[in-house]
Amino acid sequence: MSNLQYIALYNNHLAGHIPTGIFNISSLQSIALANNSLSGVLPSDMCYHLPGLSFLDLSWNKLYGQLPSSNLAQCSELRVLSLSFNEFGGSIPKEIGALKKLEQLYLGNNHLEGQIPKEIGNSTMIKIQNFELNNLTGTTIFSMAEIRDLYGLIYMLNIILAGIIPREIGNWHFLQQLALDFNSLTGSIPVEIFNLSMLSFMSLTQNQLSGNLPSTFGYRLPNLEYLELGMNHLSGALPSSISNSSNLRLIEFSGNKFTGPIPTSLGDLTFLERLNLRGNKLTGDSTSPELSFITSLTKCQYLAALVLDGNPLNGIIPDSLSNLSTSLEQLIAPNCKIKGSIPDEIGNFRSLILLDLSNNDLTGSLPATMKDLQKLQYMDLSMTKLISRVPLHFLCALHNLDTMNLGQNQFMASIPKCFGNLTSLRHLDLSRNRLYSAPPEEIWNLKDLLELDLSSNLLSGSLSYAITNMKMANWVDLSTNQFSGGIPNSIGDMQNLQNLSLAHNRLQGSIPESIGKVLNLESLDLSHNFLSGSIPMSMENLRYLKYVNLSFNNLSGEIPSLNCCTAESFASNQALCGAQRFHVPPCPNNSAHKLRTKKLHRTIFILLGVIIAVGALSFGFVYLRYRKKDTFSSGANLSLVAMPERISYFELLQATNGYNESNLLGGGSFGSVYRGTLDDGRAVAVKVFNLQVDGAFKSFDVECEVLRNLRHRNLTKVISSCSTPEFKALVLEFMPNGSLEKWLYSHNYFPNLMQRLDILIDVACALQYLHCEYSTPVIHCDLKPSNVLLDQDMVAHLSDFGLTKLLGEENSITYTETLATLGYLAPEYGLEGLVSAKCDIYGFGIMMMEVFTRTNPNSEMFGEKLSLKSWVANSMPDGLANVIDANLLKERDEYFVEKLSCIASIMKVALGCTMESPRERSSIQDILVELKKIKLQYMSPLCSGT
Numbered sequence: 001m002s003n004l005q006y007i008a009l010y011n012n013h014l015a016g017h018i019p020t021g022i023f024n025i026s027s028l029q030s031i032a033l034a035n036n037s038l039s040g041v042l043p044s045d046m047c048y049h050l051p052g053l054s055f056l057d058l059s060w061n062k063l064y065g066q067l068p069s070s071n072l073a074q075c076s077e078l079r080v081l082s083l084s085f086n087e088f089g090g091s092i093p094k095e096i097g098a099l100k101k102l103e104q105l106y107l108g109n110n111h112l113e114g115q116i117p118k119e120i121g122n123s124t125m126i127k128i129q130n131f132e133l134n135n136l137t138g139t140t141i142f143s144m145a146e147i148r149d150l151y152g153l154i155y156m157l158n159i160i161l162a163g164i165i166p167r168e169i170g171n172w173h174f175l176q177q178l179a180l181d182f183n184s185l186t187g188s189i190p191v192e193i194f195n196l197s198m199l200s201f202m203s204l205t206q207n208q209l210s211g212n213l214p215s216t217f218g219y220r221l222p223n224l225e226y227l228e229l230g231m232n233h234l235s236g237a238l239p240s241s242i243s244n245s246s247n248l249r250l251i252e253f254s255g256n257k258f259t260g261p262i263p264t265s266l267g268d269l270t271f272l273e274r275l276n277l278r279g280n281k282l283t284g285d286s287t288s289p290e291l292s293f294i295t296s297l298t299k300c301q302y303l304a305a306l307v308l309d310g311n312p313l314n315g316i317i318p319d320s321l322s323n324l325s326t327s328l329e330q331l332i333a334p335n336c337k338i339k340g341s342i343p344d345e346i347g348n349f350r351s352l353i354l355l356d357l358s359n360n361d362l363t364g365s366l367p368a369t370m371k372d373l374q375k376l377q378y379m380d381l382s383m384t385k386l387i388s389r390v391p392l393h394f395l396c397a398l399h400n401l402d403t404m405n406l407g408q409n410q411f412m413a414s415i416p417k418c419f420g421n422l423t424s425l426r427h428l429d430l431s432r433n434r435l436y437s438a439p440p441e442e443i444w445n446l447k448d449l450l451e452l453d454l455s456s457n458l459l460s461g462s463l464s465y466a467i468t469n470m471k472m473a474n475w476v477d478l479s480t481n482q483f484s485g486g487i488p489n490s491i492g493d494m495q496n497l498q499n500l501s502l503a504h505n506r507l508q509g510s511i512p513e514s515i516g517k518v519l520n521l522e523s524l525d526l527s528h529n530f531l532s533g534s535i536p537m538s539m540e541n542l543r544y545l546k547y548v549n550l551s552f553n554n555l556s557g558e559i560p561s562l563n564c565c566t567a568e569s570f571a572s573n574q575a576l577c578g579a580q581r582f583h584v585p586p587c588p589n590n591s592a593h594k595l596r597t598k599k600l601h602r603t604i605f606i607l608l609g610v611i612i613a614v615g616a617l618s619f620g621f622v623y624l625r626y627r628k629k630d631t632f633s634s635g636a637n638l639s640l641v642a643m644p645e646r647i648s649y650f651e652l653l654q655a656t657n658g659y660n661e662s663n664l665l666g667g668g669s670f671g672s673v674y675r676g677t678l679d680d681g682r683a684v685a686v687k688v689f690n691l692q693v694d695g696a697f698k699s700f701d702v703e704c705e706v707l708r709n710l711r712h713r714n715l716t717k718v719i720s721s722c723s724t725p726e727f728k729a730l731v732l733e734f735m736p737n738g739s740l741e742k743w744l745y746s747h748n749y750f751p752n753l754m755q756r757l758d759i760l761i762d763v764a765c766a767l768q769y770l771h772c773e774y775s776t777p778v779i780h781c782d783l784k785p786s787n788v789l790l791d792q793d794m795v796a797h798l799s800d801f802g803l804t805k806l807l808g809e810e811n812s813i814t815y816t817e818t819l820a821t822l823g824y825l826a827p828e829y830g831l832e833g834l835v836s837a838k839c840d841i842y843g844f845g846i847m848m849m850e851v852f853t854r855t856n857p858n859s860e861m862f863g864e865k866l867s868l869k870s871w872v873a874n875s876m877p878d879g880l881a882n883v884i885d886a887n888l889l890k891e892r893d894e895y896f897v898e899k900l901s902c903i904a905s906i907m908k909v910a911l912g913c914t915m916e917s918p919r920e921r922s923s924i925q926d927i928l929v930e931l932k933k934i935k936l937q938y939m940s941p942l943c944s945g946t
Helices: 020-024 094-098 118-122 167-171 191-195 240-244 264-268 292-299 319-323 344-348 368-372 393-397 417-421 441-445 465-469 489-493 513-517 537-541 589-618 649-655 696-709 740-745 753-773 827-832 837-853 868-875 896-913 924-937
Strands: 006-008 015-017 030-032 037-040 055-057 062-065 080-082 087-090 104-106 111-114 128-130 152-155 175-179 201-203 226-228 233-237 250-252 257-261 274-276 281-283 305-307 330-332 354-356 378-380 403-405 427-429 451-453 458-462 475-477 482-485 499-501 523-525 547-549 554-558 575-577 664-668 671-677 683-689 718-724 727-733 788-790 796-798 813-815 834-836
Touching: 240 264, 264 292, 292 319, 319 344, 344 368, 368 393, 393 417, 417 441, 441 465, 465 489, 489 513, 513 537, 649 671, 649 683, 649 718, 649 727, 683 696, 696 718, 696 727, 740 788, 740 837, 753 788, 753 796, 753 837, 753 896, 753 924, 834 837, 837 868, 837 896, 837 924, 868 896, 896 924
Parallel strands: 006 030, 015 037, 030 055, 037 062, 055 080, 062 087, 080 104, 087 111, 104 128, 128 152, 152 175, 175 201, 201 226, 226 250, 233 257, 250 274, 257 281, 274 305, 305 330, 330 354, 354 378, 378 403, 403 427, 427 451, 451 475, 458 482, 475 499, 499 523, 523 547, 554 575
Antiparallel strands: 664 671, 671 683, 683 727, 718 727, 788 796, 813 834
């Protein structure tokens, strides 16, 4: 050990205290123990025997006590010191200033108090300091004059919790990058900052700064490239002198109170890539009806994003718009009082990804040249005065569109059939126009569509049975049209529907019994139609239902027991009866009871028959894969499409009580998960990514893209995301029953046999959706009990998509260098990095064995010659009782033989999943059918575990 130079044990689930012997190995140069569960205190003289130590990373642990101080100067070679995300308290030792070669210092997310010692200024090589999320106090933190030679990136997030920016900051003449964002700074920006001639990056975003920008802005900032002053209270005019900072690439002034015209001098910033003026009170040039600043920006040949929304520009788009950079990717100007027509030359923007001109006073028609915007993913032209009397066939060329919103215009035509070819569409809104005729059958073939709004038009005809092809849809609004005929019985196939409105039409017939199968339904509006018959009792199965409106129809019979309803939900019907709170007469008790009992028995027999029939048929069919490759797997930048709900960094901080350990739910390879409570009372799970871990950024991006597009009742539901350069988090639906791993290995929980089988069936349903039912096959790559979460009803939800891979339409296999959890890896994945759907099948088989043996595949009982798989296989059939979880199977059980037979059948399925050759492994369709058959065969007290 005397020559040991490196210790690297990231993400190894280490616990307990750090052995003190480590700090006596004088040859050590690097210690990396981040992202474990280490606890205890660090020796105050830990540097005494470590003269050559240059890298020390103990972040993301549970270390506490004082930061080491004695003999700290003997770590004279130390360049990186990372102790963030621990529980250290007390003050920052002044001895850190003796580390002359220190370049990176991370002390964030601890419980440090007091001021930052002025001696830190002696570490003149520092490039990064991160002290965020502590309890540091003081306005002037240390003597600015004493660290005038400091250069590089200075992170002081949440250091100055209140107060003003000290003027002495102007003494940091070598300062290149300054970040004081996300604090509570007040007052004006000291003019001295604008004299820091070496400054290339300045971010003061999300403070409470006020006042005007100096008219001399830019004269002394020749190297400035990135300027971020958004989300403050700055006011006054934008200084024309900003053009003197000729190297500017990014200007972020959103969310302030700037007034006056947008200076045309911005056009002199020839390197400008992004201009964000959102949410101010800026105007166009009062001397010209045209928006002349747009003409000036034509000199910015690298401009990729122009964001103007919320400013009262009150002008006409000039024809010179067509001369803007062909690199333009985002043109965002909703709610700007823009007048006139959209220039035909808009088709020149071949790189455009996002176009939003909604809520303006635009006139004329949509230019046919928009067909050339082949990269366009998001288009919002709603709430304008655009008009067209012919179908918009040219929009069918936009094959990458994720969102098309043309609502609240004056389009008077039929919906083009070719809209059915826009297979990348996830959100389609054509509401509040004058569209007529029946929607083309092709529109229902948008199998990956999530939201469809055709409300408030003149559409007619009957609702096609093909509507249920949109199996991914969670929002369908066809209200206020002239649809007739009945509601298709196959509506129950739309399992992901959360909101369905068919109100204010001419629909007839009864409400299909299958509506009770739409288990995710939250809102149902069938009011103002001519529906008759009884209300299906199957609606009592809809446990998420929050709003129902069946008023103004011809319905009769008993009202089901629905807690979400009021009397208004059933007003103006023919002959309803039920509970007094619905303001209807009571139903005859005897007949009502018999009717409901009869219906219940009939429903059970029908469901059993259907399940058995479907199971038998599934052996002979293989699901067709969708033709179109999904947008986010093709490399398109879908990060430009916003999440449905925005939650800020500080909302998450408050919701999780500052990421307090008492809120910690668990940790993984790339970060930790905390329980949080939002302002509206919702419980959520907040997954915070540890950005110091290799692969964390990629993991965050993958999870965002996957969870944004996938919708299934057995997948974790994403609520929002929060992303800054220094912070990445996902806000997920909270699962009150925790993980399957907790239920398997905790002494306080015990899932019975049928619960375990139901959980496996839920996971298999999720895999079938990922592998077969989504347009691009999705491979989870990390199946294990800790990634299976359970809701309040013990329904399983597959989670953690950080290692997910997507297969192209011509590929059934891909390659990766990122390995998942050992013990669950298929041989070809672990040895060669080859990933296919059969890798998930293997992992699922191992997890099945673990669920019923309550034995982790990485248990110490397994050596080189024995594994969980071989242990189970060798026990079949006579010794199986010896490997099954003893809590499930006891010889004194009345139905011991039947239970053992049930588990044996499940283990046979598991062994079929774990064959060495991927070709010999079962398909997820066959696995799901087998598991459902086993459940049907043993659905009785014999296998209930009670």
